Amino acid sequence: MTRTITSPAQTRGSVQPIGCAGIFVTALLFSGCALNGDFGRVRPELVSDDMHDWIGRDLDASARALLFAAPMTDDERLLRDLAYPLIEPPFDRNRWYSVLGEYGLGPARKFAWPHAYVNPNAYWIRLEARSRRSETSRYAQMTDDVRNDVLRLDPFFAVVRRVFDMDRRRAQAMAQMATLTVTERNNALFRSNENIAAVSWVCRSLEGRVAAYRYALEHQAVAAPSSAVTDADRAIDVMQQRAIQYCQIISAPVVVSKG
Numbered sequence: 001m002t003r004t005i006t007s008p009a010q011t012r013g014s015v016q017p018i019g020c021a022g023i024f025v026t027a028l029l030f031s032g033c034a035l036n037g038d039f040g041r042v043r044p045e046l047v048s049d050d051m052h053d054w055i056g057r058d059l060d061a062s063a064r065a066l067l068f069a070a071p072m073t074d075d076e077r078l079l080r081d082l083a084y085p086l087i088e089p090p091f092d093r094n095r096w097y098s099v100l101g102e103y104g105l106g107p108a109r110k111f112a113w114p115h116a117y118v119n120p121n122a123y124w125i126r127l128e129a130r131s132r133r134s135e136t137s138r139y140a141q142m143t144d145d146v147r148n149d150v151l152r153l154d155p156f157f158a159v160v161r162r163v164f165d166m167d168r169r170r171a172q173a174m175a176q177m178a179t180l181t182v183t184e185r186n187n188a189l190f191r192s193n194e195n196i197a198a199v200s201w202v203c204r205s206l207e208g209r210v211a212a213y214r215y216a217l218e219h220q221a222v223a224a225p226s227s228a229v230t231d232a233d234r235a236i237d238v239m240q241q242r243a244i245q246y247c248q249i250i251s252a253p254v255v256v257s258k259g
Helices: 020-031 074-087 098-102 107-112 120-130 135-176 182-223 228-249
Strands: none
Touching: 074 135, 074 182, 120 135, 120 182, 135 182, 135 228, 182 228
């Protein structure tokens, strides 16, 4: 996947990406309120349209990017909503604290970082601990986690295609407009760069997830041999092949700064 040449304005000062929503969620945490609703879903009063807008930003979050003048398009917002479940560690889903990760305040944020190292042992440790008494449950949980990730791929990459097509149109419009201000140009560059970064994080996360699932299956096969190994292994193979195909086929738009 091609990389963009970023605007020099991205080197400006930085601020931490914890807004009012993050402070509100943290306050609820310390007040003892339950953060998740039924079936592990985020409570409606804690849901925000921009709860995943941190996805695609650099670690420190460029102050300029946070002040982007134009709101995200519907597809840009949907891309980040669909990206989060593919970034969030599988073992953190539906936990009492998982809503923190939705706002970029939990371990999911570190899991998604470009330079982060995905420890394949982490998934196995939690899987073994949660289903210690039943190898059947461990195999079933692992296979479900893999298959759920596979089901998320088609919807996510369908939106990726639309967003990248929009960014190409954005770049063409930028090249033709004589009245475009420096601020407008830099704003567009930041948004396009964030879109590309969000997709890159998902592809990197998919690599880590495949490695983690494979690691867990290998150790599970030694700890408790079972015919269920075959189903889990096939599911992981499908996920790996689909992830590679998508991440190789999807071509990011190249947005070049004029200076």
